[in-house]
Amino acid sequence: MTNIPWIEKYRPQTVDELLGSDSLRELIRGFIRKRDIPHLLFSGPPSTGKTTTALILGRAFYGDSLAGNFLELNASDERGIDTIREKVKEFAKTIPNNDVGFKIVFLDEADALTTDAQQALRRMMEVYSQHTRFILSCNYINRIIPPIQSRVAIIKFSPIPTDQIHRLVDKIVEREQIDIDDRAKEELIEIARDDLRKIITILQSAHYASNGRKIDTKTIESISGKxxxxxxxxxxxxxxxxxRDEARDRTISMLDEGNDPEEIIQAILRAIDSSNLPSLDESRKIEMIRKISEYHYRITQGANPYIQLIAMIIDIGS
Ligand SMILES: Nc1ncnc2c1ncn2[C@@H]1O[C@H](COP(=O)(O)OP(=O)(O)OP(=O)(O)O)[C@@H](O)[C@H]1O
Ligand SMILES: [Mg+2]
Incomplete structure (x- = not known):
């Protein structure tokens, strides 16, 4: 199985492998020890381990008989709440064939459901609660209706700390025998900020694309589109x-190469943020960021990005 995507290959199978906070791992271990969970709502940004954790719980409870006891549904894939209801009904109507006493319905992206659909979901949670636990996941908890929030234990997932991301990247680099220079590794982690799924995907693509050559920042840049x-x-x-003129010319050539102005702005913000810039004092930094945010806002409001970006470079240089 050489072609398995690395995000799957390196998806944690046990709580011990799960990155993130100690308290999160402790909480999950507690559920596994008690062999019980309340209805749960996992809330947090993309690729912080919500789906992974639901699967870890499923595997810990059911082992090899995961298939009959763990139903995974995606709220944004399914054709609406009626399909979800049918599937849950079908799944929940048989008595759990396990020693835990309940089955799990994992409903991913629950915040994609309309309010009406969430009302229907809330009723389902009540009707089937005797032999079924629901694990919901969402990116935006404010899109989950209060009656559901009050029926679940809410578990917050936060971006994985950078040092843990570094260690994981190092582990993958070693296991896959990737030839990558240190600066490119830094760049990879900076570029994909907080998004572990993206980091792993870019690393895999860069490895394939490099064809045995050392991966440098240019490879990372071209693969990530950043x-x-x-x-x-x-x-x-x-x-x-x-x-200033030289800075402007550089910016123009970056635009001419087809780089997205938004990406250039993000890179400039990362550059300002990084600590090793000579003689950029804190107040100048803040002033620059303030100006950049104004130009960025104008672009989001429909102003010509090309013109705004060049004006921005001239402005932050004055
Ligand atoms: N806490 C974590 N520990 C280790 N790896 C992780 C963690 N979170 C994410 N990953 C890596 O990122 C991939 C995606 O994670 P996962 O599917 O759990 O994200 P998610 O929180 O469900 O995101 P989304 O909101 O986009 O559904 C995993 O396959 C794994 O490789
Ligand atoms: Mg998920």
Missing amino acids: VSTDRAKEIITLIIQGK
Whole structure:
């Protein structure tokens, strides 16, 4: 199985492998020890381990008989609440064939359901609660109606700390025997900020694309479709040195290469944020960020991104 996507290959199978906070791992261990869970709502940003944790619980409770006891549904895939209701009804009508005493319905992306659909879901949670536990997951908890929130234990998932991401990347690099330079590794983690799924996916693509050559920041840049922080740093350095025209020309050539203005802005923000820039004091930093946010806002409001970006470079240089 060489072609299995690394996000699956490196998806944790046990609580011990799960990255994130100690308290989260302790909580999950507690459920497994007690062999019981209340209805749960996992809430947090993408790729922080919500689906992974639901699967870990399922595997811990049911082992090899996961299939008959764990139903995974995706609220945004299914054709509406009626389909979900039918599937849950079908699944829940047989007595659990396990020693835990309940089956699990895992409803991913519950925040994609309309309010009416969530009302129907709430009733389902009550009707089937004797032999079924619901685990819901969402990115935005404010989109979950209060009656559901009050019927579940809410577990918050936070972005994985950067040092843990570094360790995982190092582990994958070693296992897969990837040839990558340190700066490219940094860039990969900076570019995909907090999004572990993206980090792993870019790493796998870069490995395949590099064809045995050492992966450098250019490879990461072209695979991710992102602008490298290094290039943005060069622009900021020119600005600090008062070489505004040169900074503008660099920006124009980046645009001419087809880079998305939004990506250039993100890279510039990362560059300003990174600590090793010479002689950029805190107040100048804040002033730059304030100006950038204004130009960014204008772009989101429909102003021409090309013109705004060039104006922005001139403005933060003055
Ligand atoms: N806490 C974590 N520990 C280790 N790996 C993780 C963790 N979170 C995410 N990953 C990695 O990212 C991939 C995606 O994680 P997962 O599917 O659990 O995200 P999610 O929180 O359900 O995201 P979404 O909101 O997009 O559904 C996993 O296969 C795994 O490789
Ligand atoms: Mg998920």
